[in-house]
Amino acid sequence: MIVRPYGDTRDDGVIQFSFTLPVGYSVKAPDIGKQFLEKLGFHSVAIGECTGIDPSFTFYVAYARTDVGIDPDEVKGDYLEVEVMDYYAINALIEKRLGRKLVVVGAAIESDAHTVGIDAIMNMKGFAGNYGLERYPQMDALNMGSQIPCEQLLRTALERNADAILVSQIVTQKNIHVQNLTKLIELLEAEGVRERFVLVVGGPRINNAFAKELGYDAGFGPRSTPLEVASFLAQEIARRADEA
Amino acid sequence: MTDAFHLDEALVTRARTAAESIADDIQQHIDAHTTDSTERATLRLLGVVGVNEIDVPLVNVVVEHAHPLLGGGVTAPFVDLMLQTGQGAQEVAEGVAGGALALAPVPTERRVGVEKRAAELAREGVAAIDAVRRRREELVATSGEPLRPYVYVIVATGDIHEDVLQAKAAARAGADVVAVIRTTAQSLLDYVPYGLTTEGFGGTYATQENFRLMREGLDEVGAEVGRYIRLCNYASGLCMPEIAYMGSIERLDMMLNDCMYGIIFRNINMRRTFVDQYLARLLNARAGIIINTGEDNYLTTADAFSKGYTVIASDFINEAFALRANLEKWQMGIGHAFEIDPATPDQVVYQIADAQLVRQLFPEASPKYMPPTKYMPGDIFQGHVIDAMFNFTGIFTGQDVMLLGMLTEALHTPLLQDRYASIRNAKYIFEACRHLRDEVTFKPGGIMETRANDVLAKAVDQLEEVEDMGLFEALSRGEFADVVRDPDGGRGAEGVFGRDDDYFNPFFAELREGRMSGPPTGPPPGNSVAQGKGAS
Numbered sequence: 102m103i104v105r106p107y108g109d110t111r112d113d114g115v116i117q118f119s120f121t122l123p124v125g126y127s128v129k130a131p132d133i134g135k136q137f138l139e140k141l142g143f144h145s146v147a148i149g150e151c152t153g154i155d156p157s158f159t160f161y162v163a164y165a166r167t168d169v170g171i172d173p174d175e176v177k178g179d180y181l182e183v184e185v186m187d188y189y190a191i192n193a194l195i196e197k198r199l200g201r202k203l204v205v206v207g208a209a210i211e212s213d214a215h216t217v218g219i220d221a222i223m224n225m226k227g228f229a230g231n232y233g234l235e236r237y238p239q240m241d242a243l244n245m246g247s248q249i250p251c252e253q254l255l256r257t258a259l260e261r262n263a264d265a266i267l268v269s270q271i272v273t274q275k276n277i278h279v280q281n282l283t284k285l286i287e288l289l290e291a292e293g294v295r296e297r298f299v300l301v302v303g304g305p306r307i308n309n310a311f312a313k314e315l316g317y318d319a320g321f322g323p324r325s326t327p328l329e330v331a332s333f334l335a336q337e338i339a340r341r342a343d344e345a
Numbered sequence: 346m347t348d349a350f351h352l353d354e355a356l357v358t359r360a361r362t363a364a365e366s367i368a369d370d371i372q373q374h375i376d377a378h379t380t381d382s383t384e385r386a387t388l389r390l391l392g393v394v395g396v397n398e399i400d401v402p403l404v405n406v407v408v409e410h411a412h413p414l415l416g417g418g419v420t421a422p423f424v425d426l427m428l429q430t431g432q433g434a435q436e437v438a439e440g441v442a443g444g445a446l447a448l449a450p451v452p453t454e455r456r457v458g459v460e461k462r463a464a465e466l467a468r469e470g471v472a473a474i475d476a477v478r479r480r481r482e483e484l485v486a487t488s489g490e491p492l493r494p495y496v497y498v499i500v501a502t503g504d505i506h507e508d509v510l511q512a513k514a515a516a517r518a519g520a521d522v523v524a525v526i527r528t529t530a531q532s533l534l535d536y537v538p539y540g541l542t543t544e545g546f547g548g549t550y551a552t553q554e555n556f557r558l559m560r561e562g563l564d565e566v567g568a569e570v571g572r573y574i575r576l577c578n579y580a581s582g583l584c585m586p587e588i589a590y591m592g593s594i595e596r597l598d599m600m601l602n603d604c605m606y607g608i609i610f611r612n613i614n615m616r617r618t619f620v621d622q623y624l625a626r627l628l629n630a631r632a633g634i635i636i637n638t639g640e641d642n643y644l645t646t647a648d649a650f651s652k653g654y655t656v657i658a659s660d661f662i663n664e665a666f667a668l669r670a671n672l673e674k675w676q677m678g679i680g681h682a683f684e685i686d687p688a689t690p691d692q693v694v695y696q697i698a699d700a701q702l703v704r705q706l707f708p709e710a711s712p713k714y715m716p717p718t719k720y721m722p723g724d725i726f727q728g729h730v731i732d733a734m735f736n737f738t739g740i741f742t743g744q745d746v747m748l749l750g751m752l753t754e755a756l757h758t759p760l761l762q763d764r765y766a767s768i769r770n771a772k773y774i775f776e777a778c779r780h781l782r783d784e785v786t787f788k789p790g791g792i793m794e795t796r797a798n799d800v801l802a803k804a805v806d807q808l809e810e811v812e813d814m815g816l817f818e819a820l821s822r823g824e825f826a827d828v829v830r831d832p833d834g835g836r837g838a839e840g841v842f843g844r845d846d847d848y849f850n851p852f853f854a855e856l857r858e859g860r861m862s863g864p865p866t867g868p869p870p871g872n873s874v875a876q877g878k879g880a881s
Contacts, residue, residue, distance in 0.1 A: 121762040154765045155514040212530045212546060214611065217645060217719070224827075226648065246612070248530060272529050272547045274503060274758070305756070323723060323755065 103170035114166040116143070121160045126153025134161040143167055181309040181319050183333045188232060191328075191335045195239040198339040199264075202241040205234055205334065206258045207267035208249035211281040215271035216247045218303055222267065222327050231327040240331070251285045258298060265299040265334050268317075273306045279315070286316040299337050301330065349705055350698075350787055350794045356805050357706065360661050363808035367816050368665035371619050379848065380620045381535065381840035384408045384419040386586035386628070390470040390852055391423065392434040394553075396539045397442050403435075404587070405536045406442040414448060416845035420852075422448040424463040425455060434466075460849065467851035471631060474593045478633040481573075481596055484564065488573040491521040494739060494747045495575065496771055497713070501526035501758040503545035505555045509562035514761055516566040516574045518768045522599060522746065524577035525559055526758075527551050532582025532611045533836055537591070547758070551578050551588055556595035575599055577637070581607055583617070583837045586624035593632035599678065599746075600629055603639035604666040605659065608820055609828045610642055614838035615820055626670030627856040636672060637746070638663040641682030641715035643826040649684035649719075653699050654803035655825055656681050660703065661808060662816070664710070671857055674709035678746055682715035683735040691792065693734050698793035700742040702800060714739045716750030725752040729770060736774040741782055747771060 108115025124133060130153070135146045143165035150162035186194070195203045207223045209215055221228035223244040225235045234242040245257060258266050268285060270278035282302060289295040295316075302312050303321040312320025319333055385404040396402050411419040426437045426446055440446035451459050498520045500508045505525075512523040528545030531538075541558060542550040549555060556578065563574040575598035580589040585602070592600050604622045607613035629636050640656040640663075647655065660679045667677050681703045685692050703712050716735045721728050732750035739747045749767045751759045759767070787793055811819040823829040 119762065121760070154762070155517050158514060158761060160762050160765060214529055214532075220646060224646075226827075248533065248612075274546050275544075277529075277546050 102174075103172050105170040106167065108164075108166075112170075114168060114170075115164055116167060118163045118165065119161065121154070121158050123157060124159055125155075125157050126151070126159045130159045134159070134163060138163060138165045142169065179310040179313050181321075181333065183329055183336065185329055186332045186335070188237070188328070188331075191331045192237055192239040194335045194339060195237075198335075198342050199239075202239055203265065203334060203338055204261050204263045205240055205242040205265045205267060206245065206254065206261060206263045207234075207243070207269070208245040208254050209247040209269040209271065210249050210251055210254060210285060212248065212277060213270055213272050213281065214247045215269075216244075218269035218271055218305075219244055219247075219267065222269075222303060222321075222325070222330050227327045233327050234331060237331060240334075251281075251288045254285070255288055255292065255294070259294070263298060264338060265301060267330070268300075268302045270302065270304040270307065273304070278304060278306065282315050282317070290316075299334060299341075301333070303330070350701060350797045351789060352702075352705060352801060353798055356798075356801050360658075360706075360801070360805045360808050361665075363805070363812040364658075364661035364665040366812050367662055367808070368669055371666075371816055372623075372669055374616065375620050375623045377844055378616065378620045379415060379418060379842050379844055379850070380617055380837075381405075381408055381415075382584050382586055382617075382621050383624050383850075384411065384415060385584075386590050386624055387418070387420055387850055387852055388423065388434070388438065389587055389590045391420070391466055392470070393438040394435065400539065402536050402539060403438045403442055407438050407448070410441055411448050414450060415842040416848065417450070418844075418848050418850045419448070420463050421451045421456070421459050421849045424466065425449075425451045425459045428455070428459060428462055460851070463849070464851045464855075467855040470852065471855045474628070474632050477594060477596050478631075481598065481633060484567070485573040488567045489571045491572045492775075494714075494744050494775065495521040496768060496775075497522035497524065497577070497746050497748045498764050498768065499524045499526050499748075499759065501548045503528065503547070503549050504543040505541055505549055505558050506543065508549055508555075509559055511761055511764070512559060512574075513562055513566040515764050515768065516563065516570055516572075518765045519772045520574070520764075520768055521572060522575040522577055523559070523563060524599070524601075524748075525549050525551070525555070527579050532579070532607060532613070535583045535837065535840065537584050537587050551591075553591045553595060556591055556597060560596050577601070580625045580629065580636075581639075582611060583607075583613060583621075583840075585618070585621040586628060589625035589628040589632075589634075592634060593628050597632075597634060599635045599637060600625075601639060602626060602629055602636035603680070604663055605820070605825065606639035606642065608830055608835065609826050610639070612830065612835045614835035614841065615817060615830060615832055616841045617835075617837040620841065622666065623670055624853070624856075626667060626672055627853065630671040630673070630676060631856050633676070635676050635678045635711055635746075636667065637678035637713045638680040640680040641684070644682050644684035645719050646826040646828065649682070650686070650689060650695065652827075653685075654800045654807060656699075657702065657706065657800055657804035658807040658811070659825055660707065661804070662811075664707065674707075675711055677707065677710040678713040679703060679707045679710045680713050680715065683717050683738060683750075684715075684719050686720050687717070687731055688720075693738060694792055695796055696734075696738050697742060698796040699800060700738050700744065701787075701793070702797040704742050704744065705797075706801075711745035713746040713748060714744040715748050716754075718750075718754055721750070721754040723755050725756070728752040728754060729766070732767065733770055733774060736771045737778060740775045740778045743782055747775075 105112045105114045131148045131151045138146045146165040148163045154160045224233040227233035300317045301319045302317045305323045307320040308322045309320045388404040498515045500511045526548035529547040538550045541554045567574040577599035580600040580602040607618045608615045640659045729752040751763050753763045817832045820830045
C-alpha cells in the first residue's frame with residue numbers, strides 16, 4: 102500500500118521545510134523559495150517565514166504538498182535483527198554458550214577525540230538507565246578511550262585474546278570516519294586476524310548496512326543502547342559457537 | 346537576586362582554604378620545572394616567528410637544540426647569541442635552525458649583561474601585549490559593550506574563510522562572542538601549525554594567521570552592528586602557553602584555559618599541563634583575556650545530578666590556580682553546565698539550584714554556562730525547548746557568558762540557520778526575563794536551597810580529600826569525571842624539565858608585575874624549588 106506524508110488528512114502529502122538560500126532578502130525572496138520548492142516537485146507551497154538573516158542569506162520556513170508516495174513493503178535492506186534481551190539473560194547466555202567471560206575491547210580510533218559514544222556503551226554507569234558493558238559479570242570489557250591508533254587497538258585485542266572489538270567514530274567531517282574505519286579493516290586483514298573478532302562500529306552516522314559495506318559485522322547508529330550492543334554480542338558469539 | 350540562597354559560609358571558607366592548599370602544593374612543582382612549550386612561548390615573546398623549510402616552527406627547532414640547556418631556560422643562551430652576533434631574535438633563531446649558530450651555556454662574565462638585555466626584551470615583549478589590550482579597550486569604547494550575558498556561539502567549518510562569513514552572520518543575528526572550534530586532535534600536536542588554513546576535521550586549526558583573519562572580520566562586523574564582538578579560541582593542549590601568546594598579540598578576548606582539562610580529557614601528562622597552564626594564564630591575565638574553565642566536560646562523562654559537586658570542587662581549584670597566575674576575578678569564566686537528564690523530575694529546579702550556587706560562590710567572576718549536549722535528542726523541536734529552559738536558567742541565575750545550545754546538537758555542527766534559530770531563542774528569553782531575577786526570592790529550606798547546600802557540602806568533602814592526598818594522586822584515582830590518569834603517563838611527559846638553580850626567564854616577573862588594572866590580588870607566585878607531596 103502506498104503511503105504519503107500525513108498532515109491532517111490522509112494522503113494530503115504535507116511536508117514541513119526549513120532551509121537557507123544564499124540570497125539577500127528582497128521583495129521577490131518569498132517567490133524564490135516557493136519556486137525552488139516547486140522545482141523539487143512540491144505544490145501548494147506556503148511560505149511561513151522568509152527572513153533575511155544576513156545581507157546575503159535568507160531563511161525560510163515553509164509547508165508544501167507532495168503527490169509522491171512510498172510502499173513500505175518494498176523497502177528492503179540489510180538491517181540488524183537483534184532480539185534485545187535483558188541484562189540477566191545476556192549474562193546467562195554468555196555463561197551457558199561460552200563458558201567463560203566474553204572479552205571486549207573498545208576505543209574511539211585514530212584522530213577521533215570523542216569518548217561520548219564508546220563511554221555510553223562501555224562505561225560501568227552506561228547510558229539512559231542501561232548499564233555499560235563493564236558492569237556485566239560475564240564480560241571482560243576494556244574501554245581504551247579516544248584517539249587510539251588502530252595498531253594499538255589491535256595489539257591490545259590480541260594480547261587480551263578478545264572476542265569482540267568495538268569501535269566508535271563521532272567525527273564525520275569530510276568522511277574522516279570512513280578513512281579511519283577502512284584503515285582498521287585493512288590492518289586486520291593484512292595481519293590475517295579479521296575472522297578472529299566480532300567487529301562492531303557505532304556512531305551518529307553509522308547504520309548496519311553501511312557498517313557491513315565497510316567490512317564490519319554490525320553497525321549501531323544514534324540512540325543505540327548498551328543492551329542492544331550486549332544482546333548482539335552474546336547472540337553473535339552463540340551463533341558462531343553453533344557454527345564451529 | 347535580592348535574597349538568594351542562604352549558604353553555609355563556613356563551608357565556603359573551607360572550600361577555598363582547601364583549594365588554595367591544593368594549588369600551593371602544585372605550584373611548588375610548577376616553580377621547579379619548565380617545559381618545551383613554556384620555552385617555545387618564551388621565544389615567541391622574544392619575537393621568533395615562522396617555520397623552517399619543512400614547516401616545523403622555528404621555536405620548536407631552537408628549543409630542540411636547547412634541550413641540554415633547558416634546566417637553565419632557553420632565554421639566557423639565546424639572548425647571549427643575540428648580543429654576540431648583534432642580530433635580532435629572528436635572525437638568531439634562523440641561524441640556530443640552519444646550523445650557523447649554536448646555543449651554549451653563558452660564560453659567567455657575560456651573565457650580567459645577558460640578564461640585563463633579556464630584561465629589556467621582556468619589557469618590550471610584554472609592552473606589545475599591553476598595547477593590544479589598550480586597543481581592545483579603545484574598540485570596546487567606540488563599538489560598544491554588549492549587555493550581559495554574552496551570547497556565545499561556535500563556528501566549526503574547518504575553513505577560516507567560511508568561519509569568518511558564518512561568524513559575521515552570527516554577530517549580525519546577535520552573537521557577542523564567537524569561538525572557533527579547533528580541528529580534532531590539535532591539542533595533541535606538540536607544535537602550533539603556521540599560516541592560514543582551509544581544511545580541518547570538526548574545526549579549524551588555531552594558527553596565528555587564522556586568529557588575525559577572524560579578528561579582522563569580527564572588528565568589521567562589530568563596527569557595523571555597534572557591539573565589540575569577542576573572539577574565543579583554545580589555549581589548551583600541548584601548546585597552551587604558545588597559543589595564549591598568539592591570542593594576546595592577535596587580540597583574542599577569551600580562551601578556554603582550564604588547569605586540568607588536558608590531563609583528564611586529552612590524556613596529556615599532568616606534570617606538563619600544570620607547568621604549561623601557569624605561563625598560559627599569566628599571558629591571558631596580562632592580555633585582559635577572559636579564561637573559560639572546562640567543568641562542563643565532567644558532566645558529559647559523569648552524571649550531572651549525582652556528580653554535580655565535582656564541578657564546584659573543580660571551579661574552586663581553577664580559581665585558586667587562576668589567582669596564582671595573576672588573573673583578576675572578572676577574567677575567570679568559571680565553567681558549569683546544564684546536563685541533568687531532562688527525564689529527571691524537577692530537572693530545571695535542580696539546574697537552577699546548581700547554576701545559582703555557582704553564581705553565588707563566584708560573585709565577581711564571569712561564569713560561563715554550558716548548554717545541554719548529552720541528552721539532546723534528534724528531534725530538533727524538543728531540543729529547541731530544552732535549550733529554551735537552559736536559556737531561562739541562565740538569565741534567571743545571572744550568568745555572564747551563555748554558550749548557546751543548538752537545536753541540532755545531536756546531529757551536526759551548526760548550520761547557519763541553526764545558529765540563527767538558537768540566537769533568536771536566547772535573545773527572546775534574555776529580554777523577556779531580564780529582570781525576573783530581581784523580583785523573586787528563593788524559598789528558605791526549599792528544594793533548591795537544600796540542593797545547593799548539599800552540593801556545596803559534597804564539594805568541600807571532595808576538596809578536603811584531594812587536599813589530603815594531593816592533586817596528582819586525586820587525578821590518578823579518577824576524582825574528576827571518573828577519568829583515571831597516571832602522573833607519569835600521558836602525552837608530553839618528555840617535554841618537562843627540572844629547573845636548575847640558575848633558571849632564568851625574565852618574562853615571569855615582567856608578566857606578574859605592573860599589571861594594567863592595579864596590583865595583583867592573588868597570592869604571590871611561589872619561588873620554592875622544594876617538591877610538594879603532590880609533586881613527588
